[in-house]
Amino acid sequence: MATEILMPALSPTMEEGTLSKWLVKEGDDVAAGDVIAEIETDKATMEVEAVDEGKVGRISVAEGTEGVKVNTVIAVLVEEGESADDVAVNTTPADEQLSSSEKTEAPVQEAGSAASAPAAPAAAIADDPDIPSGTEMISTTVREALRDAMAEEMRSDDRVFVMGEEVAEYQGAYKITQGLLDEFGAKRVIDTPITEHGFAGIGVGAAMAGLRPIVEFMTFNFAMQAIDQIVNSAAKTLYMSGGQMGAPMVFRGPNGAAARVGAQHSQCYAAWYGHIPGLKVVAPYGAADAKGLLKAAIRDPNPVIFLENEIMYGQSFDVPKMDDFVLPIGKARIQKEGSDVTLVSFGIGMKYAIEAGAALAELGIDAEIIDLRTIRPLDMETVITSIKKTNRCITIEEGFPQSGIGAEIGMQIMQQAFDYLDAPVLRVTGKDVPMPYAANLEKLALPSVDEVVQAARSVTYK
Amino acid sequence: MAKSSTASKSKSSPKKTARQPAAPKTPRPIDFTKEQELKAYRDMLMIRRFEEKAGQLYGMGFIGGFCHLYIGQEAVVTGMQSALIEGDQVITAYRDHGHMLACDMDPKGVMAELTGRQGGYSRGKGGSMHMFSKEKNFYGGHGIVGAQVSLGTGIAFNNNYRENGNVCCTYFGDGASNQGQVYESFNMAKLWSLPVIYIIENNRYAMGTSVTRSSALTDFSRRGCSFNIPGIEVDGMDVRAVQAAGELAADWCRSGKGPIILDMQTYRYRGHSMSDPAKYRTKDEVQKMRAENDPIERVKQRVMQKKWADEDELKAIDKDIRAVVADAAEFAQNDPEPDPAELYTDILLPVAPMTVEA
Known part of the structure; x- marks a missing residue:
């Protein structure tokens, strides 16, 4: 059976190249792996190897030809007893032919289209287990x-x-x-x-x-x-x-x-x-x-x-005190219910949130405090439900501001609850500086209860 | 300072000359039986024909991204695999197609992964560099140079923890041998006597940089010196030599002596990846290696010399293999792409429901 040798692509982005040199001539015997030609692009020169053994029955693209499209038949190998004349050579690229045996298509450039990525499935996450009454x-x-x-x-x-x-x-x-x-x-x-x-x-x-x-x-x-x-x-x-x-x-x-x-x-x-x-x-x-x-x-x-x-x-x-106290990953906890503003934090950031909540209460501002507990998967449902009630949100974290957790939460609130907001989402974060050593500077670099209180006052206009 | 160092020098009597850890010597190549020779011939030829076909499909645009071919290095995995027992694991970097075939993974599944189809080992989501088979104890297929060395050491940690008597073959190249985490892993592997065979496939070029330009110590068998890990140099173009070294190394690990390094002297005929024109070495160098040292040709010569098979019989083997590879290629070109829903599968495993007891 004759074997067609196609113009290869050196990379997924290559569409055509120059057939710079033939190292064999019609009638030569080749073994698999023998270098038979050199091709060239603006970036590289590469050798074409025979993929099978046989006799070079026909060279269909002459050396020196420029702009040879990838997958064009450049030569035909024949087995003993065969003649190149028995083989009809089509010099158009193989993937443009629609013969029944070659109906497969190389899906090279389709990835970019991304026409309709399916929606990410939402995973159901269980609530916290009930702690039986009377548990020590x-x-x-x-x-x-x-x-x-x-x-x-x-x-x-x-x-x-x-x-x-x-x-x-x-x-x-x-x-x-x-x-x-x-x-x-x-x-x-x-x-x-x-x-x-x-x-x-x-x-x-x-x-x-x-x-x-x-x-x-x-x-x-x-x-x-x-x-x-x-x-x-x-x-x-x-x-x-x-x-x-x-x-x-x-x-x-x-x-x-x-x-x-x-x-x-x-x-x-x-x-x-x-x-x-x-x-x-x-x-x-x-x-x-x-x-x-x-x-x-x-x-x-x-x-x-x-x-x-x-x-x-x-x-x-x-x-x-339970034999097996396990909590669900991916579920935020409402630390304190409130109606005027939602404070969202996690980890040590909760210290600022809780203390600010107490200070705000003295000012007559009733803050709802959410402890995210899990950063990924992020329980936005609990946050959004709260925003729909309070219409205001402050995020609190010790991390840097850019691309931080607060940035993500603010964005998601905008996407999911924009119409419920009565004020911009504000974030209280670590300052945008490497952590300094000096005690006074370190204090300045970290968030503070006062910053949370000020942010809450500003969004509640009090 | 100078004074005190002189003083301490005269005081400290122990000799501090660096010496090679008590290493076993490179074993003699095994005298293969007819069956062993023919099996090695078949297994290596399968890898070569598969890789040639992969190169061809890449050239036709069926395979995307990076594609690193194993042609020339076939004796390494083929010989090593013959030295292993059931349950032993294999892990390597991204020049991994040969390792997968040697692990008896289905050529169809491997080729379909190369073309990004649903019948691929990773359902099209891994590609040439990221492929796994839990069933065949093949742990990938890793795209980060050197990362697989720590992972393989961890797999050996598991063997040690469970006392299952298995060894983990951890493959990496001369290039990865200069990564820091390789030595972090060496240290812990020796410290904890982990059953891991570090197989350095020294094909002389880390992408386009020759070992002499990248490595202060080019004798890779000595790379374990600082950790007292023995190493032996092996003719990685002779499948019998590889298997002999593999058996020695596996025995070493299984007897509780900890890790061992095999420095496989091998050579890749093709470029680093498909898009590498390989201008950093001469054609003569490649040609000389192919002509004089080809691992498959060497088996063929021995088989013919001993009259264990004639040209026609060997051609018949080749024909069988071509048929298998052609089938794999056919499957890989016609198998559908993964369902769009696969975009969001296999990111996280579901969590078992919680039960609460008071």
Whole structure:
């Protein structure tokens, strides 16, 4: 059977090129892989290899021909006993021919059209579970709540292990893993060298193979060394594998500004990870949420970024005494109901929101306060419902303003509840500067309760 | 300062000369039986014919984006795969078609992924560089140079954690060998004695940069020195040598000695990707390698010499393979593109419903 040799494309964008040289002539024998011609574009010269063995039966495009369209038949190989004359050569590009055997089309340039991308399906997320009446509430620090969450999940699932710097023998740089080494041993509580990129990748590989790693970053500032593994490997593998394998794991550690640690140790990454499809991003404020959401994160079959805050670790909150207290990821919580303005925040930002809410009450402004708890998926339904009631919104976060969580929420409110707004959405954020060290400057760089109060007064015109 | 260093020098007696970790020696190539030779011939030829067809489909516009062909390097995966047991895993970067075929993945599914069709291994959503098969223990197919080394080390961590007796073959190139995370992974793999075979496919060029222009130490078998990981140099153009080294390395890992490095001396005939005119090396260099060292031709010569098969029998094998590859190409060109609804699938897995107990 004769084989047609087509003008190849060197790249998906190439449409035509010059057939600069033939290295064989009609009648020559060639083997698969032999270089038979050279083609040229404005960018490169490339060799054309024979894709099959045979005799060059016909050369249909002479050397030196310019503007040869991709997929034009440039030569025909024949087998022994065949003659080129037996083969009708059509010199138009193959994909323009509509013979019955060649009705396939190369879908090269169609991607750009994107005529009608289907709508993203909405995922239903369960409400918080009811806490039975009479359940005892135990005052617990955020630190203990996080530790308890890990310990409980490690007891119930032996695929769960925790790895990170100083998590085992040192008992945790911030003592979050205190006691875990004693209970679970060195096999499941693993001290790593100081090598974020490496151990994050090892964690992702272990998760792809079926384990349930909890990777602790001493702080999320150091996770920037590992962000390629988090974004390119953990978040995208499920999609790239067509659902065959993913990375069921948790990346956790303190996020955002601690106190007086300067620019490289004081940054909020909520917006960074919130940007990435394939990740879930959780940022709890109190101890009960920290526990219930970390347990959910460890059980979640997807990669979860769990953003904690060093300043919150030692603070105590009531946590229900239940055998298995788990909260849904992706559900905001209304911290306080109100009617005049909605304050939306998460993580340590809730401190400003709660204190501002109290200050506003004294001014006669009844603020509704929403704790997002999860950054991705973002519970806009709860926010929008609130905006429809209060008609005003202030977002509060310690992160930088540009492309931040507040920017996203403001945009979504504009899209979904524009007609309900009685004032522009305002945001209170960290200032657009690297975190300074000096105490007075650091204070200026962070949001303040007063800024929240002023913003609320401005949108309520009081 | 000078004084004190002299003083401490005279005080510290231990010799500090860098020395090669107690490494096993490069084993002799295995004396293949007739069956082994013919299987190797068939397996390598399958990869070559598949890649030639992929190159052809790329040239016709059926395959988009980047497409990195494995032609010339076939002996590496073919020999290594013969050294593995059920459950052992494989992970590599983006020059991955050969690895997938060696893992016994269906050529149709691989080719259809190259053309971005629904019958592809990733249902068209991964492409040439991002393909996986859980069933065949192939963990990708990764587009970030070097990232697969940490991931493969993590897969080996899983083997160690579960004590399943499996090893993870982690492939990377001479180019990736200069990435930082490779050494972070080496350190932890040795520290924790993880069963991982680091296979450096040294094809001499990291895209267009030769090893001598990119690497301070071009003997890649010694790249584990700082971590006491042994390494051996292997003729990656001889499938028998590769299999011998693979068996040695797998035994090494399975006996609890931790990681080992195999420096596979190999060569790619084609450019880095389809759009690479390969001007950084001479035609003579490529031609000489093809003429003298071709892994498939070497098997063919031995088989003919021993009269285990004649030209016609080998041609029959080639014909079989061409038929399989032609089928795969046919399927990959005619299979539909993924349903538009696939845009939003496989981003997150659903969460099991919560149960609450008081």
